[in-house]
Amino acid sequence: MSHELLHQKIKSLRKERNLHLKDVGSGVGLSASYLSQIETGKVEPTISTLRKLAQFYGVSIVYFFETEISQDVVVRKADRKQLWHDDKCMVYEPLQGSAKDKIMQATYIKILPEMDTFFSSHPGEEFMIVVKGLLRFKYEDVTYDLYPGDSIYYNASRPFIFSNPLKQEIEVLTVCSPPVP
Template sequence: MSRPQPQTTTSIGPLIRGRRRKLAITLQELGEKSGVSVGYLSQLERDNATPTLGTLAQIAKALGVGLDYFIATPRPADALTVAANRPRFSVDGSSVVYERIGAEFPGSHLSSFILHVPPGYRSETVSHEGEEIVFILEGSVVQVLEGEEFRMQVGDSLHYSGNRPHGWYNDSDDWAKVLWTGTLELFHGPTRAAPIVPSLATGLREDGQ
């Protein structure tokens, strides 16, 4: 599998910090609201770590915004996405490339992406509300669920509750392509609350902690 290239990326650390300061809450309070450790939040704000979309969704919910406050991802015009024309994006600093294949409409609950995962990539361990299904399209990944490892090859799938601690990694020498679908409402959060959303190409930065 050749290395995919994202068409859009953004830096989220300063946006997390800026929104947290606007709400006048501490890292400790944000950690309690989001379920993300204070140490990891500190790394994120300093752009020393890159979260998965699931972790970023937890932080966005705790800050009272939708995920698109941090990531201006392409929005499908309708339920059809054409493989050859589907935009790709990534979170700044992450080597994982995403393709959004889910659409938004009243009453929808699913989010769905195709993930292009590079060799050596390892996600953080997370837990959250909702449920997830992963299906391997190309290559292989190791899914970790409550400490138990499942080596997943092409055609394998796994369906689990998001409140079980989970993560995954690619220990192969090639890229993996994974279909992820979940009821974690990544793009169904509150309307973005402040006019500091970055453009698709650049992120808003600020100095200091």
């Protein structure tokens, strides 16, 4: 049995709840035509769009990337899903086959060269380890330059900022608990 594609999962959620595209659109602040393009696979949704949809439907964002076989314990590099951030400065790759009933979420992030700043916060705690490049990380008014092998563990509900000051891509492994909705 093959796993459902992202656009099919989004459409299935709407159909299961007997909603029209305009209902979902007004609930998440997107046009019905844009949602239709997502549901038909013509457009790939951004992270913020998926977060809005996840919040609207009351599911975790990782729901959209879960496989049907929840016993999957291995995710092959070639099978990772890739999701671009809105402004195309980062790509996220969920690292677990299924996040259902999990207490943490692992993600591999690639940050493009010379990304100015990215502001974030979310409930829970987060751990990051730099795999490649230089990650500039600001937390509680202190700025840290993190190099390959360096890690940071912090309360993610407090605002944090990171950037890529160099002309090369950064690769970072993150683990957060609970999973980011």
